[in-house]
Amino acid sequence: MSFVLVQVIVGGLLLGAVYALFSSGLTLVWGMMNIVNFAHGDFVMLGMYVAYVVYTLMGGGPILGAPLATLVLATLGVVVYFALIRDIMKGPMLAQILGTFGLALLLRYSVFWWFGANFLSMPQDIVGGTYAFAGLRIEASRLLAGVVALLVTLGLHLLLTRTSLGSKMLAVAEDQTAAQLMGIRPDTMQAIAWGIAAGATGLAGALIANFFYIVPTVGETLGIVAFVTVSLGGFGSVPGALVAGLLIGVIESLSGYLIGAIYKDIVVYVLFLLFLWFRPQGLMGKM
Amino acid sequence: MNLKHVMGLLCAAAMSLALGTNAQGQDKVVKIGVILPMSGGTASIGAHAKAALEVATDIINNAHPELGNLPLAKNAGLAGLGGARIEVVIADNQGNPATGQNQALRLITEDKVAAVFGAYQSGITLTSSAIAEKYGIPYLNSESVAANLTERGFKWFFRTTPIATDFARIYTDFLADMKATGAKTDAIALVHDNTEYGTSVANTIAGAFKEKGQPIALDVAYPVNATDVQGQVLQLKDKKPDVIIMISYTSDAILFAKTMQSLDYKPAILLADDAGYSDPSFIKAVGKISQGVFNRSSWAVGPSGSPSAIIADMYKKKSGEEMDDTVARQMQGFFVLADAIDRAGSTEPAKIQAALKATDLKPEQLMMGYKGVKFDDKGQNVLASGLIIQLQDGENYTAVWPKANAEKAPVLPYKGW
Numbered sequence: 165m166s167f168v169l170v171q172v173i174v175g176g177l178l179l180g181a182v183y184a185l186f187s188s189g190l191t192l193v194w195g196m197m198n199i200v201n202f203a204h205g206d207f208v209m210l211g212m213y214v215a216y217v218v219y220t221l222m223g224g225g226p227i228l229g230a231p232l233a234t235l236v237l238a239t240l241g242v243v244v245y246f247a248l249i250r251d252i253m254k255g256p257m258l259a260q261i262l263g264t265f266g267l268a269l270l271l272r273y274s275v276f277w278w279f280g281a282n283f284l285s286m287p288q289d290i291v292g293g294t295y296a297f298a299g300l301r302i303e304a305s306r307l308l309a310g311v312v313a314l315l316v317t318l319g320l321h322l323l324l325t326r327t328s329l330g331s332k333m334l335a336v337a338e339d340q341t342a343a344q345l346m347g348i349r350p351d352t353m354q355a356i357a358w359g360i361a362a363g364a365t366g367l368a369g370a371l372i373a374n375f376f377y378i379v380p381t382v383g384e385t386l387g388i389v390a391f392v393t394v395s396l397g398g399f400g401s402v403p404g405a406l407v408a409g410l411l412i413g414v415i416e417s418l419s420g421y422l423i424g425a426i427y428k429d430i431v432v433y434v435l436f437l438l439f440l441w442f443r444p445q446g447l448m449g450k451m
Numbered sequence: 452m453n454l455k456h457v458m459g460l461l462c463a464a465a466m467s468l469a470l471g472t473n474a475q476g477q478d479k480v481v482k483i484g485v486i487l488p489m490s491g492g493t494a495s496i497g498a499h500a501k502a503a504l505e506v507a508t509d510i511i512n513n514a515h516p517e518l519g520n521l522p523l524a525k526n527a528g529l530a531g532l533g534g535a536r537i538e539v540v541i542a543d544n545q546g547n548p549a550t551g552q553n554q555a556l557r558l559i560t561e562d563k564v565a566a567v568f569g570a571y572q573s574g575i576t577l578t579s580s581a582i583a584e585k586y587g588i589p590y591l592n593s594e595s596v597a598a599n600l601t602e603r604g605f606k607w608f609f610r611t612t613p614i615a616t617d618f619a620r621i622y623t624d625f626l627a628d629m630k631a632t633g634a635k636t637d638a639i640a641l642v643h644d645n646t647e648y649g650t651s652v653a654n655t656i657a658g659a660f661k662e663k664g665q666p667i668a669l670d671v672a673y674p675v676n677a678t679d680v681q682g683q684v685l686q687l688k689d690k691k692p693d694v695i696i697m698i699s700y701t702s703d704a705i706l707f708a709k710t711m712q713s714l715d716y717k718p719a720i721l722l723a724d725d726a727g728y729s730d731p732s733f734i735k736a737v738g739k740i741s742q743g744v745f746n747r748s749s750w751a752v753g754p755s756g757s758p759s760a761i762i763a764d765m766y767k768k769k770s771g772e773e774m775d776d777t778v779a780r781q782m783q784g785f786f787v788l789a790d791a792i793d794r795a796g797s798t799e800p801a802k803i804q805a806a807l808k809a810t811d812l813k814p815e816q817l818m819m820g821y822k823g824v825k826f827d828d829k830g831q832n833v834l835a836s837g838l839i840i841q842l843q844d845g846e847n848y849t850a851v852w853p854k855a856n857a858e859k860a861p862v863l864p865y866k867g868w
Contacts, residue, residue, distance in 0.1 A: 384676075421685055
């Protein structure tokens with residue numbers, strides 16, 4: 165019994181790290197420019213498809229697929245910023261919501277059209293099977309995703325707090341006009357932020373593809389989790405997303421095992437709402 | 452513009468009008484509204500069904516004498532309506548019962564369809580057929596198995612597929628047979644999602660086993676389109692049931708297969724209730740790690756040159772996929788509906804309803820392995836039946852039970868990977 169419980173908790177932590185991994189891009193974009201990107205889940209989906217295409221065309225695993233997915237999605241992020249986001253940011257809130265939502269549908273149905281609706285899957289042993297020690301089983305692919313999640317969070321956090329680029333980005337987020345007076349181009353900074361956020365999301369997708377199924381609508385399933393993770397962690401806080409992701413992963417796993425999977429979402433959302441009641445800014449968000 | 456011109460124009464108008472109506476007479480179209488999941492988690496099913504219905508309309512609208520006794524195949528169009536063609540109007544249910552209901556309303560009131568066909572997920576068939584009932588439009592369902600759908604006293608609802616109660620009986624008999632050959636089948640676990648399909652089928656199966664004096668040992672319910680099923684697999688690993696019956700759509704079926712492998716868990720017998728396990732993309736994605744899974748089916752390709760083999764071939768050319776049980780049941784249902792409209796000789800709803808009630812198709816007139824099609828007062832096909840198939844090589848299902856229909860003997864225990 166206790167062994168199983170350890171497995172449940174370890175599984176939950178790894179799951180939570182993955183949640184954190186694909187949420188960091190969403191929280192970054194919000195923190196930088198107060199835009200909720202409804203296409204976020206579909207960015208994850210695109211990352212998965214890039215990894216899949218790399219695998220089928222070149223037989224490459226995540227060593228090739230993950231950097232390529234990061235690059236492709238980062239480019240897409242910058243393009244999306246200049247083609248869509250820059251303009252809708254000037255519009256009302258509703259335009260922002262519908263704009264990114266429309267983008268989500270465009271991406272989803274483009275993939276539908278090109279790849280079809282069939283479920284795809286990477287080979288089970290693409291990252292090297294499963295480690296087993298002392299009765300505990302850990303999939304290499306999940307472990308890889310978990311480790312990368314920690315590194316990405318740390319990297320993004322250091323970028324924002326320790327580099328001049330990060331300071332410039334935060335300055336733009338704080339006060340665009342003031343930043344402009346200091347000689348910082350808001351456009352460039354925001355485009356960079358979109359590139360980084362989308363790149364991190366693509367990376368997440370490429371790593372999740374190693375153990376999850378791949379389908380055009382997978383963004384719907386994962387997108388909701390990302391929104392919950394980001395609001396619990398505090399909108400705009402990258403370390404907050406990590407802590408929140410781990411927390412949700414463990415709570416989901418424990419409640420799913422102990423009281424039944426059907427109730428695990430209820431447990432997660434009740435705790436989530438109770439928490440926001442007392443701390444509406446989330447774990448690490450600013451008021 | 453003088454009088455001559457005006458007369459000329461009027462003549463031309465009259466002629467084109469006459470030509471138009473004439474052309475319309477020869478080219479009469481019967482519209483059938485089809486509700487399917489074209490997006491959402493089960494969109495692969497919708498895509499396959501669309502290809503299958505294109506093949507079915509081709510068979511109905513064009514002459515296909517090679518298909519023998521299959522109704523409507525021999526000549527082009529519906530003979531009963533002067534050679535009218537069938538036209539399919541597809542509406543996307545988005546995997547959502549409320550959307551399915553709205554689409555039914557739109558198809559009936561705006562597209563003025565003669566009949567509605569759909570809607571794959573039991574939960575959506577439930578809501579969309581209620582609209583057809585309200586408007587008095589025939590609704591044919593070919594693949595939803597929740598037992599309660601035909602227990603609502605509806606007058607316009609007809610269902611061709613075998614249903615949960617039929618399959619529950621097949622499962623109890625099959626497992627009793629396996630037990631007789633020495634397999635352990637005492638503790639049975641049900642794993643199902645929380646949709647109408649998952650819960651009602653699980654209830655029906657649980658009831659059937661209880662009647663046989665063998666209550667279900669473990670019931671594992673999970674929310675549909677799960678992001679993670681480790682907890683559920685660990686629960687199973689903990690309780691070690693002899694038999695697991697899976698009632699899952701494609702996305703969750705794939706996730707369970709992957710998770711069972713990574714946590715190194717296999718039951719002695721894994722028995723799936725169709726749905727996700729019949730989706731060709733399930734087999735492509737995780738067939739190799741699901742070797743030996745049992746499944747139910749009413750479809751068998753048959754010898755080459757037989758109508759069912761020819762149809763399977765046409766479908767493969769259209770979709771690039773092998774024919775599976777779900778699309779085969781959908782095509783069969785569509786043929787039954789078209790046959791009824793043909794016999795009704797009219798698109799009037801009451802006449803189609805009467806023709807559906809009078810349906811009496813023999814096994815040789817079907818592409819499926821049913822014993823026939825004949826509806827009871829509730830609209831359920833009483834001659835529907837099925838068999839057990841097994842994914843022995845991880846690539847193709849073969850019929851293994853009952854013995855009379857078996858191509859190979861069932862292989863135990865579940866091999867997995």
